[in-house]
Amino acid sequence: MLDMDFIYKEHAEFVYKYLLSLCHEEDTAEELTQETFCQAVQSSYRYDGSCKVSTWLCQIAKHHWYRELERRKKKGMIPIPEAMTSGEAALDEKLCLREEKMELFRKVHILDEVSKEIVFLRITGAFSFKEIGELFGKNENWARVTFYRAKQKIMKG
Numbered sequence: 001m002l003d004m005d006f007i008y009k010e011h012a013e014f015v016y017k018y019l020l021s022l023c024h025e026e027d028t029a030e031e032l033t034q035e036t037f038c039q040a041v042q043s044s045y046r047y048d049g050s051c052k053v054s055t056w057l058c059q060i061a062k063h064h065w066y067r068e069l070e071r072r073k074k075k076g077m078i079p080i081p082e083a084m085t086s087g088e089a090a091l092d093e094k095l096c097l098r099e100e101k102m103e104l105f106r107k108v109h110i111l112d113e114v115s116k117e118i119v120f121l122r123i124t125g126a127f128s129f130k131e132i133g134e135l136f137g138k139n140e141n142w143a144r145v146t147f148y149r150a151k152q153k154i155m156k157g
Contacts, residue, residue: 002044002053008037011054018058018135021125022065032068036061051137058135107154115150122147 015036020029039060047056108119114136121127121135132143 002047004041004044007040007053011057012037014054015057015061017125017127018121019061019065021121021127022062023068024124028068032061032064035064039064052134055135055137111150111153115146118143118147119150
């Protein structure tokens with residue numbers, strides 16, 4: 001039987017950072033972190049120890065994020081970036097930056113799922129290569145090499 005209080009204390013911040021790297025919204029990441037741990041408590045009997053607890057939790061978290069994306073898609077919710085709601089003076093500069101970001105995300109989007117997730121974790125989530133390797137059940141060097149190869153594809157594309 002898993003000690004969920006201990007697991008929460010040990011892994012809540014890691015799961016939150018992971019979700020923040022996916023959704024880029026602090027409130028959503030906090031909410032999904034709580035949903036992740038509620039689900040983990042309900043399904044703790046299914047954890048068989050074949051992977052690290054943090055990997056198991058991040059898989060649950062990722063599924064909750066996908067459900068949130070589906071919910072938003074069904075409701076037609078499109079988040080409005082804060083940059084678009086502040087000061088008209090810098091609007092052109094912000095629009096250019098937004099276009100550059102969109103181009104980068106288009107290039108990242110064509111990567112395979114593993115590479116895409118590693119790029120997002122590294123760039124937006126500030127995860128170390130060691131943490132990324134652990135998340136995927138691999139080593140730090142694997143994470144570095146995979147990130148480097150993904151970066152090369154983005155630069156070519």
